[in-house]
Amino acid sequence: MKTSNYSVLMPAGKNYILYNCRTDVMVQVDNRLAELYQKNETDLERIADAAPDFFEYLSSNGFIVEDDFDEQKQIIDYWKEDDENSEELLVTINPTMNCNLRCWYCYEEHGKKSKMEQSTVDAVISYLQKQVAGGRFKSIALTFFGGEPLLYFSQVVQPILEQIKKIGTDKVNWTLHFTTNATLLTKEIAEYLQPWYPSFQITIDGNEFIHNIVKTMGKNKPGTYRMTIGHIRMLLQMRMKVAIRFNYTAKTLERFIDVLTDLKDFSDEEREYCNVAFFRVWQDKKSDDEKSLEEKLDFLESAFRSAGFHVIGQTTRLVGRCYADRDNSIVINYDGMVYKCTAREFNQKNCEGRLIEDGNIEWNSRYEQRRQVRYCNETCRSCILLALCHGGCSQNKLESPEVGCLMGYSEEDKMDYIRQRIKDIYVEQTKRVEARKRKDQS
Ligand code: SF4
Ligand code: SF4
Structure with a gap:
């Protein structure tokens, strides 16, 4: 087995947060486990021996994956399915x-x-x-x-x-x-x-x-x-x-x-x-x-x-x-012209097709162009944020240069993004726990 390419270990107060950008799972770990993880990222058997429950948690939440598991492919296959x-x-x-x-x-x-x-x-x-x-x-x-x-x-x-x-x-x-x-x-x-x-x-x-x-x-x-x-x-x-x-x-x-x-x-x-x-x-x-x-x-x-x-x-x-x-998503404008995105002007440049009287759609080349770019350039494919950011939407990809980070993020910006994501998950989890408590009390 191997450690995921999408995991990040960050100090959080007296403990650490281990977060995986592919599975969107985070866990708080104490200093001992953080050190064990950090020191043995390439020798996972040591983690399994020293802390079997922790090892089990890591492997069932995507922090550790099988040697032949292609994480990047899994992310993109999941998008395709969606x-x-x-x-x-x-x-x-x-x-x-x-x-x-x-x-x-x-x-x-x-x-x-x-x-x-x-x-x-x-x-x-x-x-x-x-x-x-x-x-x-x-x-x-x-x-x-x-x-x-x-x-x-x-x-x-x-x-x-x-x-x-x-x-x-x-x-x-x-x-x-x-x-x-x-x-x-x-x-x-x-x-x-x-x-x-x-x-x-x-x-x-x-x-x-x-x-x-x-x-x-x-x-x-x-x-x-x-x-x-x-x-x-x-x-x-x-x-x-x-x-x-x-x-x-x-x-x-x-x-x-x-x-x-x-x-x-x-x-x-x-x-x-x-x-x-x-x-x-x-x-x-x-x-x-x-x-x-x-x-x-x-x-x-x-x-x-x-x-x-x-x-x-x-x-x-x-x-x-x-x-x-998504393939099965269309925007029909008042004049029967068909688009994919609602965040841009509804004009000829952004138009991707036309709804005809019999209820069929005639697509144009812009539609095919969008389909071509939607699974990211090489920079995004090898980025730690791939599963979270996706290189933005296909509209962003259509309008951006073919190389480089489409969001213009530095490595530090990416870490800020991850910190913000961890904060949001924490808030969501706290809310769920409080709601459960309220339900139990009522
Ligand atoms: S953004 Fe304002 S002006 Fe534009 S459609 Fe909405 S309410 Fe109307
Ligand atoms: S746009 Fe930038 S941050 Fe987003 S996946 Fe691509 S390289 Fe990563």
Whole structure:
């Protein structure tokens, strides 16, 4: 047997943490075991003799592997299996590129005439019908994105959902998700959607003052902050899941503490149905004082956690691979053009295909290009972070040079990433233990 190429031993207070980047398992070890491991990485029999239980733990959690086990291949084979997963289809639909708001960081063009025509709605239905009839998929996850998808709720979203009811909601498991600013949400819409058990992603851009500037409905119009919080609460009270996305910049981050004050009277049940995650607005340039920003972020994450909110840690959301890498994931724009990624402009350059009337898709060469790059360049393949970082998503790979670290990380940055990952796992584990304790006590 041999030690894994993906293990890291790090001091942690009086003990050590042993973490494996491939299996994402971490364990705290005392000085004796740390020393035993360190001194005998090439003579594993000594570990087996001196501490058989420890040896057993190491081999069953990927810290020690068989001599002929190819870890890199296992990581990539696992991705391939996931990418080719033929049981779940992910379909993102943009009813429009238009929006009732104009966030400064939004990369979309907000074309006023961009509304999905009936002919495209029909093609979407034909596409979905074909997928269900093909019998390949156990589940179809529909996401309404945009622009603001609720802008054309009754003209686009509702007709699609009504047709799905006719296709048959018992043939596959349909799930429904909305990425929305929530300002157009009404009680009627929420009640209509409730039987679908939909989930929502709703963004808050800072405290009331900041959010009202970023998400303004125009001069002399009321602010959107209170309305958005109210709508989030309405969904939670109706037992629909909400992922609250906190979009921050270096300037706005610390004021999210006011948001916590505003969410404090959410009941335990309401908190159960939501999670929060901090995302830095991509246009916000890194400053010389990134360290203090990280500290503020850590402080806020733990403040929200202590208040009983489920916080998705910074590395946790990056561990899973991107939907754009998966074969069975498509984005249909309002005009019937097909994309793979929702994080770039919906334009000719990024377009990968076209939905035709009969519900088939004609792919173009960009689609094949994406498939070619998705399993990484040589630098990533031999990187300790391969399983965690994947070289980013296929969009990142399409836009990056073919050699070198696609994230621009130094070796020290990689160690910081691992430290952050360990911190996130620790928080998750602590939360699970506390939840178990609470359950046992009740
Ligand atoms: S709410 Fe969303 S779609 Fe609308 S402008 Fe802001 S970021 Fe863009
Ligand atoms: S992008 Fe950089 S950190 Fe990520 S896997 Fe590639 S080499 Fe490693």
